[in-house]
Amino acid sequence: MSTKTKVTIHDIAEKLNITASTVSRALNDNPRISDATKKAVLKTAKQLNYQPNNIAAALRHGKSYIIGVIVPTADRFFFASVVRGIEEIANNLNYKVIICQSYDNYEKEVQTIEALLNARVDGIIASIGKNTENFDHFKKVQSKGIPLVLFDRTTDELEVSQVMIDDYLGSYKTVEHLIQQGCRRIAHFTSPKKVSVFKERLRGYTDALRDYEIPYDEQLVIKSDLQLEDGRESMKKLLKLKQMPDAVFSASDYAAMGAMQVLKERDIQIPEQVALAGFSNEPFTSFTDPPLTTVDQRSIKMGNITAELFFEHFKAGEKGIVSQKTVLKPELIVRKSTLRK
Template sequence: MAGKPKVTIHHIAEKLNITASTVSRALNDNPRISEITKKAVLKAAKQLNYQPNNIAAALRNGKSHIIGIIVPTADRAFFASVVRGIEEIANKLNYKVIICQSYDNYEKEVQTIDALLSARVDGIIASVGKNTDNFDHYKRPQEKGIPLVLFDRTTDALEVSQVVIDDYLGAYKVVEHLIQQGCRRIAHFTSPKKVSVFKERLRGYTDALRDFGLPFEEELVIKSNLQLEDGRASMEKLLELELKPDAVFSASDYGAMGAMQVLKERKIQIPQEIALAGFGNEPFTSFSDPTLTTVDQFSLTMGRITAELFFEHFKSGDKKLVPQKTVLKPELIVRGSTLRQPK
């Protein structure tokens, strides 16, 4: 059975016995249209279940009032909080967002960029997937004059504005804290992917060891996708070493929680025998037993700043502003999983 025909401004005009152009102006809050007419048009639009055609509107006036947001996954507290911050700013300016997930899949990311461009979004805000090492698809919005801003997982291969946390400093602070707690053989869970955040966290780990006179040992650096199951496998691998670590710093909270599960199953005391620290301040870190030391990335603030930067570029046509890199300072949150020494 055929569906009902789509309601257009012509149906509203016919119902109110006015012209379609008057309906269009009323819906766009044109000051030339009286408040009485605007209210009548809005009431009729609601009664008829009128849905505006944003693509058609974008073709007419060059603006869709929609921003595309690409995240690796929306079910992580960090990305959900960043999106919330972006929406707070966007909604105040009468903009809506389309949230897309790449699932760290390069092909999916490419397809998403194309889909958002086809949908005539006014701009794109994105966090690059772990498996992305070719960024040509991110050049397409720029070639079309559409603003692009990256956050968290970024790349210097593109001349775009970025908002990031100081991942290097966050990692350095974690290792410094572990050393102050008496740890001397500190392992690190990292990612093999060429993503800036993990490279910077590894660099912070390495430099902190060096600055405090501790050797860098390749066997203590375990590469994985940093999911819960990866943390479990990585911890099992470390426990097979003849000389076991006395601390683990994971570049993600999920990896650290996987490690914690293994240590508890083996009845290895945390932090007395092996201290644990993560990165990201996921909500579960404050409920684990022991609670997990981690790094707060101020995700909500990151989202708001990213949106503000985006709208700066959008208002300027993205031609007058030089790409900017905003670096937020992280905060080390010390909890029970690393506290060997009294505060």
Template sequence: MKKGKATIHDIAEKLNITASTVSRALNDSPRISENTKKLVIKMAKHLNYQPNHIASALRSGKSKLIGVVVPTANRNFFSSVVRGIEEIANNLDYKVIISQSYDSYKKEVDTVEALLNARVDGIIASIAKNTENFDHFQKVLDKGIPLVLFDRITNELEVSQVVIDDYLGAYQVVDHLIKGGCKKIVHFTSPKKISIYKDRMRGYEDALKDHGISFNAELIEESNLQLEDGRNSMENIIKKGISFDAVFSSSDYAAMGAMQILKEKGFKIPEQVMLAGFGNEPFTSFTDPPITTVDQKSIPMGHVTAETFFALIKNGKKDEVPQKTVLKPELIVRKSTQKN
């Protein structure tokens, strides 16, 4: 046998049978005897045969693969959503290919193209922060390939979506802060075209309004909401000399950055400044004090996202009316917002 990857023709030659018989045996066809199947499988292992996934997908029309695109896999939220997706997918004998966009538009475009070339049966994605053009996702829809968006979505695509009620989560946080005596609440948000941050801003604004507190644009800080962004935003607020008694960040990471600066500047949390985040990242329960946050129901979101996806697969309708599922968030109150 020539050097290189073993093929079904190599297995057939060794066993003196046809390639079609080898193919049927590997696919557990009832037309092939159990003895022949055992011989084929044994020889396939001996030759280290690896099936040609793309060729198989072309023949069958199904690859049993799902492409999942996330901004980053090292965040508890996204890894937990992926876990929820895999739990449903694996039970249906589907495998998941996980790709990271690193919040880069170009990386996201390249990843979607690679997944299409790999003949995935569909794509599940959470949009990168820097994505403002959605042509690559529209291409998926135009090809009639199932697409479901979760968490970071856009209203510019007619596509099924799974989100939590970001508006309600933010409203609950700000309502909690105001009832705790706060009136000058800083808000960290993102300027990007992602609906979750717009919805959290609306929740912030409406909670202030419902309590008769005027909106103050000087208390709003826009950034990419990473830890360093939280540090910078907190420093900006302090340098402005603006009076504030609470910080609500749309990201736990930026909230952690704010906590670091507040401590470095001698502010006492929660006595002088209450602090709350969003996401319920694991570290929020281990900080000093532990950070009040919003749980995004990540594993249930993964389950519902996968179930939505497989409903599209089952129905096989290109003109399926997109469904939007909204999960209810949970406010997790911790010591960073409790004075007593």
């Protein structure tokens, strides 16, 4: 088995009997190099399976044309759509995106930041993991003068530009809608984690109850990781109460789906006996039976704006720009799971 190291421009130069600098210029489409030489260099590079050293190029030019994007998980429609929105802007500017997943794991998030810095990315766009309470790894990015923009899950502990939807308003409008449909005993599925989006959704829930003079009942607020199985278990807890709720508003569509499964298994009518609403407008919500009322987070728009903000920071360089907080207005998507009237 061959033990030859990675092919370099010097290998191409030796094969063609030209200088390494000529090879470099040809690979970068320098107008001073003839078309014949460029063609020969590209052909030889392909034959030798030459792979450019992006880190070395970044050191030479001061740019890698790569952005690191960190999401808690890439298999959620919301995060995938935000990434799509980011790529729409980045690709038009000839930038590539590296997508990394933290899996809501703090240590993984720290390691990912370190790997992206070592890869010489031009900047980082991130949504903070549920379990992150120490932000030193993000402060390290800032200390190196590398642009950092946060989206969706953000924190006020970092002086950075942020893009989010108005989670409070989305939650308030959902609970208000349930009240207008005649619901008075409204449960809420939330997260125990100190993540801004869930705190704001809980605040919207409690404020809507207060404004409509409905007493807050802590038994009706169930904390979990908001996955499908969590929704199932949370619904089972609510059904054990002396008086079951007449509505459930979940801070996650997945937990709402779990609740729906349990209600259907027990022949509890939706929405006649229990109205049900979620949050995020995942694709499956329009196909459930009945279709699920939810809140659309305008994910592609969020990705577009996040990328635009990033490039504003990047172009400003050392001059910098004042950190901006962009809050998008959510849209309540009303479907049959809550329509009693």
